[in-house]
Amino acid sequence: xxxxxxxxxxxxxxxxxxxxxxxxxxxxxxxxxxxxxxxxxxxxxxxxxxxxxxxxxxxxxxxxxxxxxxxxxxxxxxxxxxxxxxxxxxxxxxxxxxxxxxxxxxxxxxxxxxxxxxxxxxxxxxxxxxxxxxxxxxxxxxxxxxxxxxxxxxxxxxxxxxxxxxxxxxxxxxxxxxxxxxxxxxxxxxxxxxxxxxxxxxxxxxxxxxxxxxxxxxxxxxxxxxxxxxxxxxxxxxxxxxxxxxxxxxxxxxxxxxxxxxxx
Amino acid sequence: xxxxxxxxxxxxxxxxxxxxxxxxxxxxxxxxxxxxxxxxxxxxxxxxxxxxxxxxxxxxxxxxxxxxxxxxxxxxxxxxxxxxxxxxxxxxxxxxxxxxxxxxxxxxxxxxxxxxxxxxxxxxxxxxxxxxxxxxxxxxxxxxxxxxxxxxxxxxxxxxxxxxxxxxxxxxxxxxxxxxxxxxxxxxxxxxxxxxxxxxxxxxxxxxxxxxxxxxxxxxxxxxxxxxxxxxxxxxxxxxxxxxxxxxxxxxxxxxxxxxxxxxxxxxxxxxxx
Numbered sequence: 059x060x061x062x063x064x065x066x067x068x069x070x071x072x073x074x075x076x077x078x079x080x081x082x083x084x085x086x087x088x089x090x091x092x093x094x095x096x097x098x099x100x101x102x103x104x105x106x107x108x109x110x111x112x113x114x115x116x117x118x119x120x121x122x123x124x125x126x127x128x129x130x131x132x133x134x135x136x137x138x139x140x141x142x143x144x145x146x147x148x149x150x151x152x153x154x155x156x157x158x159x160x161x162x163x164x165x166x167x168x169x170x171x172x173x174x175x176x177x178x179x180x181x182x183x184x185x186x187x188x189x190x191x192x193x194x195x196x197x198x199x200x201x202x203x204x205x206x207x208x209x210x211x212x213x214x215x216x217x218x219x220x221x222x223x224x225x226x227x228x229x230x231x232x233x234x235x236x237x238x239x240x241x242x243x244x245x246x247x248x249x250x251x252x253x254x255x256x257x258x259x260x261x262x263x264x265x266x267x268x269x270x271x272x273x274x275x276x277x278x279x280x281x282x283x284x285x286x287x288x289x290x291x292x293x294x295x296x297x298x299x300x301x302x303x304x305x306x307x308x309x310x311x312x313x314x315x316x317x318x319x320x321x322x
Numbered sequence: 323x324x325x326x327x328x329x330x331x332x333x334x335x336x337x338x339x340x341x342x343x344x345x346x347x348x349x350x351x352x353x354x355x356x357x358x359x360x361x362x363x364x365x366x367x368x369x370x371x372x373x374x375x376x377x378x379x380x381x382x383x384x385x386x387x388x389x390x391x392x393x394x395x396x397x398x399x400x401x402x403x404x405x406x407x408x409x410x411x412x413x414x415x416x417x418x419x420x421x422x423x424x425x426x427x428x429x430x431x432x433x434x435x436x437x438x439x440x441x442x443x444x445x446x447x448x449x450x451x452x453x454x455x456x457x458x459x460x461x462x463x464x465x466x467x468x469x470x471x472x473x474x475x476x477x478x479x480x481x482x483x484x485x486x487x488x489x490x491x492x493x494x495x496x497x498x499x500x501x502x503x504x505x506x507x508x509x510x511x512x513x514x515x516x517x518x519x520x521x522x523x524x525x526x527x528x529x530x531x532x533x534x535x536x537x538x539x540x541x542x543x544x545x546x547x548x549x550x551x552x553x554x555x556x557x558x559x560x561x562x563x564x565x566x567x568x569x570x571x572x573x574x575x576x577x578x579x580x581x582x583x584x585x586x587x588x589x590x591x592x593x594x595x596x
Contacts (some may be wrong), residue, residue, distance in 0.1 A: 114494060115494075116490050134490060134494040138494060140490070142491065146491045149590045149591055159495050159497075163501065193590065193592075211495060211496070
């Protein structure tokens, strides 16, 4: 039995008004299952990050409703964790201070918060860097802090917005492997945005392919491969072909600019 | 592993670098001083209107070490500066924060703020002389006003320029209201706030000197020292005053603001280290 943790009902998002408006999302219906690793993928500008922002409560849908555990999302809150592409750590706080932030704000006493934060710092392999300031860390290490920070206060859902987009190929691969392990360890529902098919196939239970603007759900591909996964398995490559097949039409369309950005 | 240099060599090098830094800092002063001294000695300029650096330094020695009155003047000035500046800092941060957080307030007050910001502080002093008397309060009010606008303005700018994603991250983790403000918005805007504090102390210091000159009941103070020297035609004492004002302004920045910067925005990597 799968239970839906997030339900997206007929959601549209339009930026601006009149004939200069841009429709980022149009009539999106989606369900996310409790505990699953869902990946949103699509050509750039397809509204996949917008989708994540709506779930985070950073922005509100123009039409439709988004429910988290049956309650409509109206603003950001600690039942969600957000991992940003450009980390958005607090530079004035140490690694420990950053990871403790959410715990303290959700009312955990200082000592307990520190203990929990240290566990998560350990989980992302940053032990020994608790007292370092973010600007002294490499990109990969910063994003480890970002992940530990978003998980430490035990949110229901982890939202990740192209979290490894700014990392070099080697670091990126390592982070993907560790993300898979962390997901297994914590059992969180993850909604992960990427434009890398390899990344999507490696991490996802389900890959949700989105259309070029205005963003719609083009297709959903189940990735029922055993974990831990290998990047080179035959099945793995087949699934990658399926996703690429769906994506290529869209990328071609968005490159040719044939899709209208206007509301009909 | 690269070879680590032996410790004595390292400390020695650091020491040498410090000496070199002091030398390069002093060099332009020494050069200008030498030319100035020569000009007077050669008789190109009358020493009655422009005393030679050697004369000024001797007078400075007399006033500070032999007579000690310089410290009395400086002490009173610092007393006024600390009170006025502390008030400017407290209210500037508070008022700036309020305006930054409340759009309606900001739109209401910003025209007044822009108008007042262009009025030189010294122009207020005659008003204060009438409303607050001829003593300390007038000078302190001038010091306050000098710092207040710079601090307020830069606090508003700083908070306005905090990245939306920083606020989003904080709100996602449950930060709200006053907590969000104190633990995120204020530190995130610290680069601009420190600029305000730096400009503010400069303006406060200048306003102080002007205020002291204009307030008749004020006896002591570095500004008053210059003003009083006029009655004795003591140009040398005036130059000592100018020197002390410049030096103190410089030291306030170096010892106060720079240290604050080092402890905050430089430590946090929010600006490149200087």
